[in-house]
Amino acid sequence: MINAISVDLEDWFSVSNLTDTIKREQWGTIQSRVEKNTHVILELFKRHNVRGTFFVLGWVAENFPDLVRAIDMEGHEIACHGYAHKMVTHMTQEEFREDISRSIRITGSLTSRKIIGYRAPSFTIGTKTLWALDVLKENGILYDSSVFPIGFHPDYGMPEAPLGIFTHGNGILEFPLSCTEVLGRRIPCSGGGYFRLFPYALTRGLLKRCNKEGRPAVFYIHPWEIDPGQPRVNLPPVKRFRHYVNLGRTLSRLERLVQDFQFAPLREVLGL
16 A cells, blocks of 8 residues: 655754744754755655655745755655644634745745645644634645644644544545554554654554555654754753654664655645
């Protein structure tokens, strides 16, 4: 079965875990590592003949346009991740509309194909923010990959959502982040912090179970997750663990993953 692989293209200081420590206004003054880390991922993908979807933060596209052009030229899909990595739950509808249109305008000027996909920062499209789907449709988005069908995370989750691909009421396709039910509980196996925390054999087994159940999986990674040398920030214990756990193991695990499974961009897995 062909699964989807994606990269949430943001710098190490852009993540929601660090918003209380590093403010948006400081981004331009901090050492960036997104170009170097992304090129490492691009080389790995090229080595194993993998194409994926890059959900690009508008701020990154604005400041590193050649990086986005390089990703596009390698045959990967470019999709939208918003402009400034602000959670949808922290925006009004008008603020969200401005954020999306700005991001698509900047990023779309660098790509060879129209942007049709979106992923919310920190997966913050859920029951309380479904209004955002109509704004996405206004901006030409055909699919979303923001819904995490779990209920235990403090920042995101939509536990009542289906595990497989489904269609929202306004026609937008949803490719939810992959989970597998084990003893009645939904276990994430989509990537990110879960990929760094779980033993690789567990992730592989859960992804195989998704496929055995007839569901293509979607996997995600951030460029900063392969970078154990990134600057260390003083964070509360839980956030520090979530951000820094096993950074030195991610790249080798990612290489094993792309050898163990077949991957394609989200738009292709969805048939768009």
